[in-house]
Amino acid sequence: EAGVAQSPRYKIIEKRQSVAFWCNPISGHATLYWYQQILGQGPKLLIQFQNNGVVDDSQLPKDRFSAERLKGVDSTLKIQPAKLEDSAVYLCASSPNRGGSGWFFGPGTRLTVL
């Protein structure tokens, strides 16, 4: 079974630029999560989707971050414009049934904002 796929693996941008990350969850997984992991900290939830609907986006900085999950499969997270403090690893995870059977994490995208 293929795991959660993410791309790109690494990205370096200047502040105020835009960036987008892509995630393809495990086939059949209805729930998809985006986490932000700042160096030295644990992952923090940004947004949770159930199929193509948003379940929780209370910690998403909506003035600059946006995410979508069209057709309830893959998802895109965008930052526009980026700030220095957005430097982090962005993790995507999926679950077949909102965590009841576990969470499966992708390798992450490491973003550096200069």
Added chain:
Amino acid sequence: GDSVTQMEGPVTLSEEAFLTINCTYTATGYPSLFWYVQYPGEGLQLLLKATKADDKGSNKGFEATYRKETTSFHLEKGSVQVSDSAVYFCALSPPDQAGTALIFGKGTTLSVSS
């Protein structure tokens, strides 16, 4: 709100030494508890879990016991190997919010030398 506190790292050990990484949690009710491991360059992987008080999770020689009275879930291994070098995250899934994303501690870096 619910939270997880882990011991500060890094933890540096010699091969075959005994490992303990402390984890305590704050939550109402009885959350499910997890240990995740992140090897260099890889995504988060579930190491072990426990879903109710006094449960013991175990995997790959690692163990952790869900202690309700001390709200703890300490990770232990009797004899560490160089290949155990990684970052370890304690996490919980809130009991009264089924399907909510995991809440992570800050992580503890383990470095094992031969």
